[in-house]
Amino acid sequence: MIKVAVNGYGTIGKRVADAVSAQPDMEIIGVSKTKPGAEAFVAKERGYPLYIADLSKKEAFDKAGIPVAGSVEEMIQKADIVVDATPGGVGVGNKALYEKYGKKAIWEGGEDHEVAGFSFNASCNYTDAIGRQYARVVSCNTTGLCRIINLIDSAFGVKKVRATMVRRGGDPGDIKRGPIDAIVLNPVTIPSHHGPDVQSVLPHINIVTSAMIVPTTLMHMHFLNMELKNPATKEQVIELIKAHSRLGLIEKSTGITSTAQLKEYTSDLLRPRGDLWENGIFKDSISVLDGTDLYLFQAIHQEADVVVETVDCIRAMAGDVKSAAESIAITNKAVGLTAIR
Numbered sequence: 001m002i003k004v005a006v007n008g009y010g011t012i013g014k015r016v017a018d019a020v021s022a023q024p025d026m027e028i029i030g031v032s033k034t035k036p037g038a039e040a041f042v043a044k045e046r047g048y049p050l051y052i053a054d055l056s057k058k059e060a061f062d063k064a065g066i067p068v069a070g071s072v073e074e075m076i077q078k079a080d081i082v083v084d085a086t087p088g089g090v091g092v093g094n095k096a097l098y099e100k101y102g103k104k105a106i107w108e109g110g111e112d113h114e115v116a117g118f119s120f121n122a123s124c125n126y127t128d129a130i131g132r133q134y135a136r137v138v139s140c141n142t143t144g145l146c147r148i149i150n151l152i153d154s155a156f157g158v159k160k161v162r163a164t165m166v167r168r169g170g171d172p173g174d175i176k177r178g179p180i181d182a183i184v185l186n187p188v189t190i191p192s193h194h195g196p197d198v199q200s201v202l203p204h205i206n207i208v209t210s211a212m213i214v215p216t217t218l219m220h221m222h223f224l225n226m227e228l229k230n231p232a233t234k235e236q237v238i239e240l241i242k243a244h245s246r247l248g249l250i251e252k253s254t255g256i257t258s259t260a261q262l263k264e265y266t267s268d269l270l271r272p273r274g275d276l277w278e279n280g281i282f283k284d285s286i287s288v289l290d291g292t293d294l295y296l297f298q299a300i301h302q303e304a305d306v307v308v309e310t311v312d313c314i315r316a317m318a319g320d321v322k323s324a325a326e327s328i329a330i331t332n333k334a335v336g337l338t339a340i341r
């Protein structure tokens, strides 16, 4: 069993912990929080040993009735691999700790590529991660872009990608985030970080991205245009998407034309937390104009898509499973991911 520690039990960390626990070849040896709160109670409920970054805060946990197993440093020592899901920019500061104990570590997309020197997406570069010491799972939007761009590039060749991300303002529990009444260009400059981030996984892809933030919490939405090297038909693109286990297709017959209806759908399907781990590609939006000009809309659930990628990254770095397809199948089965059709 691969012993996994989750440093930072928040939006991503709590989902990674549950997904890891569901795997046949992995176990959670600990998760960490900085202060007591609802997520710490959930960790207790799930039976995950809880470690804290600053032991001087232990009394606050004791008072709340949340047992503390020890310090984050002690947790690191017990792990084979650490998933650092602390807030963006915090994780880089933890690298010295992982180095000190010679532990493999995975960072999430809020950290720069340089923290690990290698950026990961299971569908694109699983085998390059085998046995690695450090990796970064690219951000949620970048993950959604990499999955579809790599698929289309492998089949038809991609001359150029143009993509606009309409990003959610904050996660549902992030009560202090916004905007409340604005469309914020984030960034104003072009490209947004997503294009260069896609190139950290797929260096040969010519891509320009732009992004804005809107007052919603449920999901992001992408408008994507790919100029193809070789002609394709809409039907061919649909068949390719159907064959990819992490690309979902939203059919017209569902009546779903929004992130809100999509989140309701995944909740009604009894997905844990209503999570959409796959890209939500709107089938009717898939259009090929002049034979080589492909367009589509896709919804990306920011809280979920990187979770399954993180599990595959753990498995690749541990080194026993050499094939992306095998790891992806194990991960999908364990969490219950059958892409929506």
Ligand SMILES: NC(=O)C1=CN([C@@H]2O[C@H](COP(=O)(O)OP(=O)(O)OC[C@H]3O[C@@H](n4cnc5c(N)ncnc54)[C@H](O)[C@@H]3O)[C@@H](O)[C@H]2O)C=CC1
Pocket: 007, 008, 009, 010, 011, 012, 013, 032, 033, 034, 035, 039, 053, 072, 084, 085, 086, 087, 088, 089, 090, 108, 109, 110, 111, 139, 140, 171, 302, 303, 306
């Ligand atoms: N929330 C999202 O939509 C997505 C986030 N990411 C990335 O995942 C990473 C984590 O983000 P979230 O889960 O959203 O953050 P979050 O704020 O929800 O959770 C972070 C957790 O880390 C804990 N923490 C804070 N400082 C710590 C420290 N020094 N040591 C140990 N734990 C500490 C906090 O208590 C909290 O539980 C970031 O790199 C972010 O950019 C990636 C994809 C989507």
Ligand SMILES: O=C(OP(=O)(O)O)[C@H](O)COP(=O)(O)O
Pocket: 088, 109, 110, 139, 140, 141, 142, 167, 169, 302
């Ligand atoms: O990785 C994400 O978005 P991104 O791909 O736009 O950077 C997550 O939604 C986190 O974004 P945040 O930095 O707005 O919390």
